[in-house]
Each structure stands twice: as structure tokens, then as C-alpha cells.
Amino acid sequence: MRFDVFCSLAQTPRPGVGLPPHAELLNEFLDQAALADDLGYGCLWVAESHFSTRVQQGHASPAVPHWTGEIGLNTDVLQLAARVFARTRRIDVGSAIMNVVACGGPLPAAERVAAALAWHGLDKTESRRLNIGFAGGRFDFIARATGVAPRTEWEEAAWPQVRSAVTAEAAEIFVRLLSGEELGSDQVTAPRLMPDAFRDRDAYDRIAAQAGAGDDGIPLERRWTFDTTGLVPGFRPELLRLVGGTHDPALQIRLNQFAPVRVFNLSITRPEVIEDTHRRMAGAYHPAGGPWRRDYMPRTVFVFLDATPGLSRERRRAAARERAEATLAAYWQAMDGTVDPAKVAGSADNALVGAPEDVAAQIVERFHPDDRLMLWFDFFAPDADTVTDGLADFRQQVVPLLAERGVA
Structure with a gap:
């Protein structure tokens, strides 16, 4: 089993402190990156966000009306990666x-990645990789702020479906450019909404009638039109890994027609969906990437670990559970303003919670020995020490227990 770290790099209130300054959080993050490197974690995954959460709360329909602080401070993983690589080995x-x-779309995104890799690979001994997970973003206000918005009344009515098609169009352009193709927009798969994109046939028929389309799908005007172009060559492709942040089976297969593209998934995803994805990718994964492996699909999981010296296992377990439920309740309150006790308890059950022995047992029970876990320690953490203690305690106390069971 392989262990990575996931960082949300969010600004959230801390008990007795309020909102910590951005600079303080960024410095804490770099310290955590250095510690994760020293402890032997494989990859440091960082969430990306754009534009102020606070400012969008003034919109008529804010995406996150009750969040205090900023959902994410990382707007550019490429600048962040350069700082992390400078601090780590x-x-x-x-x-x-x-x-x-958003933010210009797939063409400038691909060019920025290529440029970052060119700088990163100047040292011929450098072998650390940029794992570029990519998708269309979670919050619609970001896309709309950068010009990706409905263009017609029927697109507004079917915006969730249209936005998924836009994401697929962008993802294909991004992957094909980074795989070295010279590409024009007329070579990209034409976007089209099919009936299975809608919750039922009646919903599709209503939109198709507005768009003047029939049973063979609703054609969409391309979002990006461009003459044949390509990236300036010069980066070392072995330093790049592409990971699609999509649960759409058709898009997972489509992207792997052009290059090896791995898949993100969540630990709360149903086991049958996880296994279906592995079976599908075993047949669809681009041959240039070699045979498909389970660790090619990293899975996020919350970690609430208590390894306080001198406490019994029962007291550690209770303390970890209390923190997990309080933290998850704060998250759901910030996200939608309502706290469903069943939702909170369910989220805690899907996390890794307890003393080191508990967490090791939960990993063995819930995950395959060949999985890759993105361990999330900084989720609504009350202070920096909670994160660094979690990083260290997991490697020093949980991993040895897993090794005894032949898992790590």
C-alpha cells in the first residue's frame, strides 16, 4: 500500500484565534511538506481554488454562503510545486x-504545465514528478467569472449537462496537447448531449425541443476554436503524470485513447464503483503507461488519529471520534448551513478514526493492499501541530502495524 498526503490549504477559523493570516498558513504548509518528505510519503497533493470565497458570498446564489474564511489559498499548483521541490528531496x-x-481554458493550462516541467527538469538528475490531476472545477462561480457560462436559454436550462460536456472538451484538448500532438479544434471530439446525460427522457426531450434537436443528441457549439497549434517542445515527459478527476466512464476511456490518464476517486465511493473502475481501466488504460495498477487510482480519506502518550486506547479512540464528529459537523455547517446528524456520523464512519491500532485495523478492513491513499490531515485542523503530529504518528505508529500484517 502506498501513502500520499492531501492538503486542502484552506483558511478556516481556529479555536481562540479566529482566521489565521494567509502568510502563516502558507509557511505552515511548506513546513508540513518538508516533514512529509522526511517521513517518506510519496506525493503531496494540493487542492486548487480560484477567487475569493468571501466575495462570492455576495452573489445572488452563492455556492458556499456559510463558509468562514477562504476555501483554498492555492490558485496555481505550478508555482506551489516549485517552492515545495526547493524544500524537499x-x-x-x-x-x-x-x-x-476556467482561467483561460485548456490551451494556456497545458502550456503552463509544459513550462513548469521544462524548468523542473533542467537538472538531469531530477526524477520527482508533477502529478497533474485535472477536471472542470467544483464551483460554478469560478467558471462563470472567467467567461464559461451559458450562451443560450436552453444551455442555461441544461447547464449541469452542458458544463460536463465543456469539461470533457477541455480535458481532451489538455491531454492531447501535453501528449505532444499538433492539434486544431476541428480535430477535437464534437461536443454533443445525449439522452443518457439527463435524469429522464422527458428532461432530455424538453431541452432538445428548445435547442431544435432530435433523438440523435443535442449538438453544442465548441467552447474553444483554434487553428492547429502545439506546445513548445522541451520538457521531459517522464516527469509528468496525468490524473483525470472524473467519474464519467466514457470520458475515462476517451482520454486514454490519447495518453495514459489515471483516475481520482474518493474513499466514500461505493466499493462496487471502485471495483468497476479498476476493471474498466485495466482494459482502457493507454498502453504507453504499462499495465493498469490499483495504485494508479489514488483515494482521499480523512484521518483523525490520536496517539497521545499515556492515554489508554479507549481514551484515544474516544478523543479521535469526538474530534472527527466536531470537525465534520463544522464542515457541513460551512458548506450548506444545515447539520444532519446522520450525515456527520456517516462521514466519520468513512474516515480513519481512532488510536493507531484502530486506524491500522480500519485500513486493512476497508482497502486493498495495493491501494494508494491520499491521507487528509489538515481538514479543519485546529492548529498546525495537529497536522504535523498526524503526519508523524501515522508513519511512525500506524505504518509499522500495517507492515506486521504485510500491508505496508
Whole structure:
């Protein structure tokens, strides 16, 4: 089993402190990156966000009306990666995820990645990779702020479906440019909404009638039109890994027609969906990437670990559970303003919670020995020490227990 670290790099209130300054959080993050490197974690994945959470709360329909602080401070994983690589020796850096729809779209995104890799690879002994997880972004206000918005009344009515098609268009352009193709927009798969993109046939028929389309799908005007272009050559492709942040089976297969593209997934995803994805990718994964492996699909998981010296296992377990439920309750409150006790308890059950012995047992029970876990320690953490203690305690106390069971 392989262990990575996931960082949300969010600004959230701390008990007795309030909102910590951005500079303080960025410095803490760099310290955590250095520690994760020293402890032997494989990759440091960092969330990406754009534009102020606070400012969008003034919109007519804000995406996150109750969040205090900023959802994310990382707007550019490439600048962040350069700082991390300068402070570390072994650890890879990943984006989770890079938005290839907003902020200019897939063409400038691909060019920025190529440029970062060219600088990163100047040292011929450098082997640490950029793992570029990419998708269309979680919050619609970011896309709309950068010009990706409905163009017609029927696109507004079917915006979730249209936005998925836009994401697929962007993802294909991004992957094909980074794989070295010279590409024009007329060579990109034409976007089209099919009936199975809608919750039922009646919903499709209503939109198709507005768009003047029939049973063979609703054609969409391309979002990006461009003459044949290509990236300036010069980066070492072995330093790049592409990871698609999509649960769409058709898009996973489509992207792997052009280059090896791995897949993100969540630990709360149903086991049958996880296994279906592995079976599908075993047949679809681009041959240039070699045979498909389970660790090619990293999976996020919250970690609430208590290894306080001098406490019994029962007291550690209770303390970890209390922190998990309080933290997850704060998260759901910030996200939607309502706290569903069943939702909180369910989220805690999907996390890794307890003393080191508990967490090791939960990993053995829930995950395959060949999985890759993105361990999330900084989620609504009350202070920096909670994160660094979690990083160290997991490697020093949980991993040896897993090794005894032949898992790590």
C-alpha cells in the first residue's frame, strides 16, 4: 500500500484565534511538506481554488454562503510545486485538481504545465514528478467569472449537462496537447448531449425541443476554436503524470485513447464503483503507461488519529471520534448551513478514526493492499501541530502495524 498526503490549504477559523493570516498558513504548509518528505510519503497533493470565497458570498446564489474564511489559498499548483521541490528531496507534487475549464481554458493550462516541467527538469538528475490531476472545477462561480457560462436559454436550462460536456472538451484538448500532438479544434471530439446525460427522457426531450434537436443528441457549439497549434517542445515527459478527476466512464476511456490518464476517486465511493473502475481501466488504460495498477487510482480519506502518550486506547479512540464528529459537523455547517446528524456520523464512519491500532485495523478492513491513499490531515485542523503530529504518528505508529500484517 502506498501513502500520499492531501492538503486542502484552506483558511478556516481556529479555536481562540479566529482566521489565521494567509502568510502563516502558507509557511505552515511548506513546513508540513518538508516533514512529509522526511517521513517518506510519496506525493503531496494540493487542492486548487480560484477567487475569493468571501466575495462570492455576495452573489445572488452563492455556492458556499456559510463558509468562514477562504476555501483554498492555492490558485496555481505550478508555482506551489516549485517552492515545495526547493524544500524537499524525494516527494512528488500533485494537483487535486487543476481547473482546465476556467482561467483561460485548456490551451494556456497545458502550456503552463509544459513550462513548469521544462524548468523542473533542467537538472538531469531530477526524477520527482508533477502529478497533474485535472477536471472542470467544483464551483460554478469560478467558471462563470472567467467567461464559461451559458450562451443560450436552453444551455442555461441544461447547464449541469452542458458544463460536463465543456469539461470533457477541455480535458481532451489538455491531454492531447501535453501528449505532444499538433492539434486544431476541428480535430477535437464534437461536443454533443445525449439522452443518457439527463435524469429522464422527458428532461432530455424538453431541452432538445428548445435547442431544435432530435433523438440523435443535442449538438453544442465548441467552447474553444483554434487553428492547429502545439506546445513548445522541451520538457521531459517522464516527469509528468496525468490524473483525470472524473467519474464519467466514457470520458475515462476517451482520454486514454490519447495518453495514459489515471483516475481520482474518493474513499466514500461505493466499493462496487471502485471495483468497476479498476476493471474498466485495466482494459482502457493507454498502453504507453504499462499495465493498469490499483495504485494508479489514488483515494482521499480523512484521518483523525490520536496517539497521545499515556492515554489508554479507549481514551484515544474516544478523543479521535469526538474530534472527527466536531470537525465534520463544522464542515457541513460551512458548506450548506444545515447539520444532519446522520450525515456527520456517516462521514466519520468513512474516515480513519481512532488510536493507531484502530486506524491500522480500519485500513486493512476497508482497502486493498495495493491501494494508494491520499491521507487528509489538515481538514479543519485546529492548529498546525495537529497536522504535523498526524503526519508523524501515522508513519511512525500506524505504518509499522500495517507492515506486521504485510500491508505496508
